[in-house]
Amino acid sequence: MHTDTERCVRAVRSKDARFDGWFFTAVLTTRIYCRPSCPVVPPKVENMTFLPSAAACQQAGFRACKRCRPDTSPGSPQWNARADSVARAMRLIADGVVDREGVAGLAARLGYSARQIERQLLAELGAGPLALARSQRAQTARLLIETTGLPMAEVAFAAGFSSIRTFNDTVREVFGLAPGELRTRAARGSGPAATPGVIALRLPYRAPLNPSNLFGHLAATAVPGVEEWRDGAYRRTLTLPHGHGIVSLTPRPGHIACRLLLTDPRDLTQAISRCRWLLDLDADPVAVDEQLRADPLLAPLVDEAPGRRVPRTVDGAEFAVRAVLGQQVSTAAARTHAARLVTAHGTPVDDPEGGLTHLFPTPQALAGLDPEALALPRTRRTTLTTLVAALADDSLRLGTDTDWERARAELTALPGFGPWTVEVIAMRALGDPDAFLPTDLGIRRAAAQLGLPATPAALTARATHWRPWRAYAVQYLWTVDDHPINHLPA
The missing domain is CATH 1.10.10.60 (Homeodomain-like)
Structure with a gap:
């Protein structure tokens, strides 16, 4: 976008925060770079140049504005x-x-x-x-x-x-x-001193953000010991490159309040990145909602509660294991199965501020589990142990660098992985914004109530008009059912 000078100038003059992170304004006279929404009076057009990243600005010899702090902008969507x-x-x-x-x-x-x-x-x-x-x-x-x-x-x-x-x-x-x-x-300019060892910061996002489905989903599916909803915050343990951490995330107007307790401060960058990914904070909700609102049957859902995000995960392998445990069972049963795995194979941790007890077990920790100890049907045991083996030996990778279509093909080749499991992993673990779940029971109920096509094939054909944001359409369709995932816990 930074090459479209006229559009960038309009965004700067209107101080449009929607474009924060899309591009940066570098001022040739002051050698300062800003976000588009910087509150200072915009410079003359001839003194502005536009660059695609903060790193490009710094490399060109510009320093960050002390007023708008462009280095803290949301990431490019x-x-x-x-x-x-x-x-x-x-x-x-x-x-x-x-x-x-x-x-x-x-x-x-x-x-x-x-x-x-x-x-x-x-x-x-x-x-x-x-x-x-x-x-x-x-x-x-x-x-x-x-x-700190x-x-x-x-x-x-x-x-x-x-x-x-x-x-x-x-x-x-x-x-x-x-x-x-x-x-x-x-x-x-600070308030009361932070708790020793705790890093408190704000995670910015592009408005609007609807926290109900985002935090409601995370809280409703939380694995005891690893995740919890406490005092208006979603809390969970994190496995990080140099140690582990505990994060508390609270929705606030204009930002997400984040409190991090890390065993090694070198993990701060990774912890922040994973929290932003978990909450889909770098999304462009205006672009998403505009596309979905064009469908007259989706428009009322979007207008009622715009800005829904896709709840993701901090660890792709963890989510894949949980997706298998949740096949054809209730949310409560899936949580119970996952909690048993955590207690038996997870690493214990101390939580001075809440009730978290373990890290979710790694694939390597689960590689030696006894299938007979799993309270699952035999076919599901095979699915789980095969998945864990592939994750443990790195023949299957489910990270931020994973190619979406390659991962789909590799997952489909495993026993017990049907379209629903593959697509929910693509949506929440891999972050594919176009992942779609036409066979999901909640989606089919929503389709029936809204007058959308009833069969998966026909619904998929209709959903072509929602691309490339079908994963966000799923979030809106799920709200048709009155389910705990759609509401912030009381």
């Missing part, structure tokens, strides 16, 4: 709506892969050479993988500086910097302030 190599690379960079495995590791995961990935990212984002990762490290450092009392040396290494000098130089260059000055400014 296009990375979650696409499955090409650039989109998959951006999701992996957000998950910290470059910091952990380098550019070579990023390229290997995508099946390209490092030079190919560099060229593709430069062409679309104006910055290569190292510059994009550096921009992300700077934002992580800022969060740690402003929300960690010594600066610990902040530097937790954010992924290789030296104190690089950390200091990057923070000054990106934010126009030294690390100590950032902390002093944050302390002047």
Whole structure:
């Protein structure tokens, strides 16, 4: 979008927050870059240039505006709506892969050479993988500086910097302030001191956001010990690269309040990325709702409660296991089966603020489970153990870098994986915005009540007009039934 100068200028002049994260405004006279909704008076058109990413702005020598803090904009929605190599690379960079495995590791995961990935990212984002990762490290450092009392040396290494000098130089260059000055400014405007060890921050999103189905679904399907709804917040444990964490997510006007308790602060970037992915916070609800509203039978559902998101997961392998446990049983029964697995094979954790007790077991931890110990039909046991074996030996990967169609084919080849299971994994674990569940009982009931076609084939044909947002159409159709997944818990 950044190449459409006229459209960008209109967005800046109207301070349209819908475009935050889509592009950035760099001011040639001040050498500052802003989000489109920056509250300051817009500069003259001839003094503006538009760039596709914060990293491109920083690489071109612009520093972040201290007023609108463009580095905290929601992510571009296009990375979650696409499955090409650039989109998959951006999701992996957000998950910290470059910091952990380098550019070579990023390229290997995508099946390209490092030079190919560099060229593709430069062409679309104006910055290569190292510059994009550096921009992300700077934002992580800022969060740690402003929300914790960690010594600066610990902040530097937790954010992924290789030296104190690089950390200091990057923070000054990106934010126009030294690390100590950032902390002093944050302390002047802060409220009560945070609980020691807890990182409290705001997760931005594009309005509107309807929390009812998003948090209602997560709370209704929560696995005891791993997830809970407590005091108006969804809480869960997280398995992270350097340790584990506990997150509390609370819907607020204009943002999601996030509280993170991490065993290793180096996991902050990954924890934030997974929480944003879980809640689908980088979606563009205006574009989604506009497309679905064009169908006269869906329009009343969209108008009644716009801004529905697709509830996802923090771990694709975990969700796949839970999807198998939930085949042809009630939500309560699925939770019971999952809780038994957690108690028997999950890693215990301490939760000082609630009732969480375990991490969900990894595929490797489940690889040796005794099928006879599972209170499931024999065919379901085979489905589960086959899935776990494929996940454990890495022959099946269900991550942010996974190719959606390849994953569908690999899942379909496993015993016991029908269209519903494959598509619900594509929707919630892989994040495919066009995943569709025409055989789902709730969808078929909704179709009957709304006058949509009754058979899966006919409904799929009708749903062609909803593409590429059929996963969001599913969220609206599910609201036709009065089910706990559609409501915030009391």
